[in-house]
Amino acid sequence: MNENSGNRLKVLHIISGGDTGGAKTSVITLLRCLKDMIDIKLVCFIESDFTKEAKEQGIDLTIMKQKNRFDMTVVNKLTDYIHKEGFDLINCHGARANFIASKLKNKTEIKRVTTIHSDYEHDFDNNIYKKIIFTMLNKKSLKTFDGFITMAKDFKKDMMRRGFDNIYVAYNGIAKHQSHTETTKEDFCRRQNIPYKENSFVVGSATRLHPVKGIDVLLKACTIIKTYSEDIVFWIAGYGDEKYLREYEEYIRKNELEATVHLIGFVKEIDAFYQVIDINTITSHSEAVCYALLEGARFAKPSIGSRVGGIPELIEDGVTGLLFPDNDSEKLAASIIKIYEDQALAQRLGTHLHDKVMAEFTDEAMAKRYVEIYQEMLRG
Structure with missing residues (x-):
């Protein structure tokens, strides 16, 4: 380890700073816990809600602003910063960070690892131009790295099939103890401007509006369930490309699902959302161990997920x-319908999931695993 760190591991994390959703939650949760175990610093290239939240969590953050994605003046700034601070390792997150860090290969001998938060083949599916150009650039960048951290064993297998090695698995984790304000379904509906039905049974999905998240699969299930019971309603929380929002709204209108499905947009009170829903659903076509499952598990919600990732x-x-x-x-x-009809099953599934997450998928377990990976890479 670097002498300047006083025998304490010192790691630089790099991320664009414009990240939202699971990647944002994952990185901030990781660094919040990791900073108590090793010395960490974070570099971002965009000032945003991400950087604001990171600062609020006490994460040591430096912003090196880029004029645009291809502004490479940050490479020399980053090189100088790395040499000045004396890091032992660099950990990147996301395509932009990977691309910039790939330019460091001949400027520093420090080992570089990147965390694979999602299947990089699908990160830019919402834009054909970005999919062609940015996916290709990201693939080239990944080939320059010394190691990879994936968030699921299935992702590790995918990386191996694509010719990568030195792949580690570190699951997402969630804080065991996190305070929240108690709320009711009626209060939540009022605050979110959702029609309230006294006997409603809420199927919730907090996700990004993107094809990879399988929202179309959920909407098709809604058309089936509508004929079964009018008491079952669906809340889809999240935001994304306006193009997909319009597509989902059009599907809802054509299938007369306005009273059944509510696209409620970004929900700041995410704990309240998970408190009041009755089932948590994950319908993705590709997914790691995602925070939507972990957050639902905190409140012991019965969960249904696609058999992927x-x-x-x-x-x-x-x-x-x-x-x-x-x-x-x-x-x-x-x-x-099976969970709706069997409340004993619902309670059992929710309790077992809660217990599993609190035992194996905590923020502390995630941070400890990262430290193990860093040490193994440095020994290697």
């Missing part, structure tokens, strides 16, 4: 939740 590593079918085949709306609808 890291979801089966958290949901054991029939034990800690229910799984359905990817893209199978009929099976998803049947799983929702």
